[in-house]
Amino acid sequence: xxxxxxxxxxxxxxxxxxxxxxxxxxxxxxxxxxxxxxxxxxxxxxxxxxxxxxxxxxxxxxxxxxxxxxxxxxxxxxxxxxxxxxxxxxxxxxxxxxxxxxxxxxxxxxxxxxxxxxxxxxxxxxxxxxxxxxxxxxxxxxxxxxxxxxxxxxxxxxxxxxxxxxxxxxxxxxxxxxxxxxxxxxxxxxxxxxxxxxxxxxxxxxxxxxxxxxxxxxxxxxxxxxxxxxxxxxxxxxxxxxxxxxxxxxxxxx
Numbered sequence: 001x002x003x004x005x006x007x008x009x010x011x012x013x014x015x016x017x018x019x020x021x022x023x024x025x026x027x028x029x030x031x032x033x034x035x036x037x038x039x040x041x042x043x044x045x046x047x048x049x050x051x052x053x054x055x056x057x058x059x060x061x062x063x064x065x066x067x068x069x070x071x072x073x074x075x076x077x078x079x080x081x082x083x084x085x086x087x088x089x090x091x092x093x094x095x096x097x098x099x100x101x102x103x104x105x106x107x108x109x110x111x112x113x114x115x116x117x118x119x120x121x122x123x124x125x126x127x128x129x130x131x132x133x134x135x136x137x138x139x140x141x142x143x144x145x146x147x148x149x150x151x152x153x154x155x156x157x158x159x160x161x162x163x164x165x166x167x168x169x170x171x172x173x174x175x176x177x178x179x180x181x182x183x184x185x186x187x188x189x190x191x192x193x194x195x196x197x198x199x200x201x202x203x204x205x206x207x208x209x210x211x212x213x214x215x216x217x218x219x220x221x222x223x224x225x226x227x228x229x230x231x232x233x234x235x236x237x238x239x240x241x242x243x244x245x246x247x248x249x250x251x252x253x254x
Contacts, residue, residue, distance in 0.1 A: 001042050001045045001083075001084065001173060002041060002087070003041055004041075004080075004083060006076055006079040006080050006083060007041050007045075007080065007083075009076050010039075010044045010047075010048065010073070010076045010077065010080055011039045013071050013072070013073050013076060014033055014039050014044070014047070015039070016063060016071055017030070017033060017057075017073065018034065018036075018037075020063070022060065022061070022062075023056070023057040023060055023061070025200050026054070026056045026057050026060070026199060026200045027051070027052065027054060027056075027196040028190070028195075029047055029050045029051050029057075029073075029077075030057075032046075032047060032050060033047060042173050042174045042175060043174070044080060045080060045084045045170070045173070046174040047077070048077040048078075048080035048081050048084065049081055049084060050196070051073070051074065051081075052194075052196045052204075053078060054074070054196065054197055054198075054204040054205070055074045055204060055205040055206070056199040056200065056202070056204055056205055057073055057074065058071075058072055058074050058205070059205045059209045082098055082101075084170065085098045085166075086098040086099070088167075088169045088170050088173075089162075089166060090161075090162050090165040090166050090169075091162075120143065124142060128141055128142055129142060136245075136246035136247075137247075138247075139246075139247035139248045140247070194216050194219055194220060197215060197216040197219060198213070198216065199211060203216070204216065236249065
């Protein structure tokens with residue numbers, strides 16, 4: 001990683017936090033911070049991506065604004081995370097999208113949805129578009145199965161490759177230690193339970209100084225919701241190609 005204004009500010013914050021250590025039980029950032037005396041840009045990028053933006057340390061900190069030291073790790077770490085996303089993005093031209101991520105995602109989504117409607121109107125008959133479809137094969141009456149499969153497949157593979165390359169670059173630059181089974185299992189457990197959005201057991205300060213687990217629950221709903229969607233698609237693939245059962249399927253077909 002490059003030395004940036006945010007990296008410099010984070011280093012100042014971390015040096016003060018490393019001397020204080022009041023927040024060492026809040027999340028994984030502080031035990032990892034305590035293993036270091038000097039903080040390289042790569043170290044700071046790693047710590048920033050360990051941070052979940054819980055903000056518990058900010059509300060607990062006696063040196064947070066309006067103190068003259070103005071310690072605010074969640075804020076500066078959030079800025080650095082965006083910088084790391086841009087730096088390690090693949091292909092690199094996509095890095096510029098992170099500057100206005102919400103705008104870009106909204107625009108691309110709107111254009112793609114519009115393109116689907118335009119292509120459907122241009123390529124399908126009015127009977128297919130506005131008719132009533134039921135029974136086996138009805139699911140593909142408007143958008144054929146090969147179009148669905150190729151579009152989803154190409155998108156899925158590209159996403160895996162892009163994320164994999166970005167993760168490998170980040171892993172390489174942060175100078176990782178050899179993988180250990182115990183550490184890997186603990187990390188996977190932390191991810192699946194969102195331990196570091198727990199604020200040390202009290203919940204996070206999502207809006208103000210009050211503790212809350214709402215954000216953690218919404219993240220769980222999103223993550224496991226996507227997981228269930230993927231599981232449903234995988235089951236449907238087995239139904240179709242394994243058993244010859246053509247979609248759509250009943251709600252209780254599992």
